[in-house]
Amino acid sequence: MDRPGFTVSLVAGGVAGVSVDLILFPLDTIKTRLQSPQGFKKAGGFRGIYAGIPSAAIGSFPNAAAFFITYEYVKWFLHADSSSYLMPLKHMLAASSGEVVACLIRVPSEVVKQRAQVSASSRTFQIFSNILYQEGIQGLYRGYRSTVLREIPFSLVQFPLWESLKALWSWKLGHVVDSWQSAVCGAFAGGFAAAVTTPLDVAKTRIMLAKAGSSTASGNVLSVLRGVWQTQGLSGLFAGVFPRMSAISLGGFIFLGAYDQTRSLLMKLGKESL
Structure with a gap:
């Protein structure tokens, strides 16, 4: 396995991230409002579904680029032992590493974006300034732990399954x-x-939207899940599941397709320039 190019992973990952975040932003807003503790209508309903998009636009390129640079390098590093039965584990480790790094960029962007989504009357920069003034830098990283706890299991399922499906389809096609x-x-x-x-994802949303100083804002994921279960039951735990599945299915199509397409194009251009 060739060592991945830094520029190729950077650009391909960034293009993929911007594409999916901007195209599917309205679905993400609806999902966030469905999960909001104040309820869908009070959080804005279908009004102002592009609220918070500046935060997503600024954060999406570096966030996705950071993920794929880490993912490709860890995958390359672990590929020294090419035992096929270990490949899913290697993809899991690579994806988990990518998420931990990417969340350093993703979480501040997500905190600002989600607060804008449930308060469409406030401007993104105003929300960002208020967070810094009231909570400091740690306010921008509220929900980091819950985001990582969401993203790692997600990636442990998504990336090995994606790689396995591609391998199976490639085997059937013969190329x-x-x-x-x-x-x-x-x-x-x-x-x-x-x-x-x-x-x-519900727990992460509740933690990011909670008032500063509240028990929810402390970031205890199990406590938040228990509270949701006690007050809303199973429907509360799976609030927003359909827009989330729709957004991420479409997102997976755009994100991973755009990544593969951009990466292949850049590598081809690189070879032609030699």
Whole structure:
């Protein structure tokens, strides 16, 4: 396995991240409002569904680029032992490492974005300034632990499944899958992973939206999940599951398809320039 190019992973990951975040932003807003403790209508309903998009636009490129740079390098590093039965484990480790690094960029962007989504009358920069003034830098990282606890299980399901589906399809075709086929595998893998990790996403949303100083804001994921279960039951734990599955299935198609397509194009251009 060739060592991945830094620039290729950077650009391909960034393009993929921007594409999916901007295209699917309205679905993400609806999902956030469904999970909001104040309820869908009070959080804004279907009004102002692009509230918070500046935060997503600024954070999406570096966030996705950081993930894929880490993912490709860890995957390359672990590939020294090419035992096929260990490949899913290697993909899990690579994806988990990528999420831990990417969340350093993703969480501040997500905190600002989600607060804007449930308060469409406030401007993104105003929300950002208020967080810094009232809570300091740690306010921007509220929910880091819950986000990592959501993203790692998600990636443990999504990326090994994506890689396995591509490998199976490639084996049946007798050649490496095309970008659109990789995108189809990504859609299936993303939708499945989204469904099973929705309760963790609910907990992350509640923690990020909680008032500063409240028990929820402390970031205890199990405590938040227990509270949701006691007050709303199973429907509360899976609030927003359908828009989340829809967004991430479409997102998986766009994100992983765009990544593979951009990466292949950049590598081809790199070879032609030699």
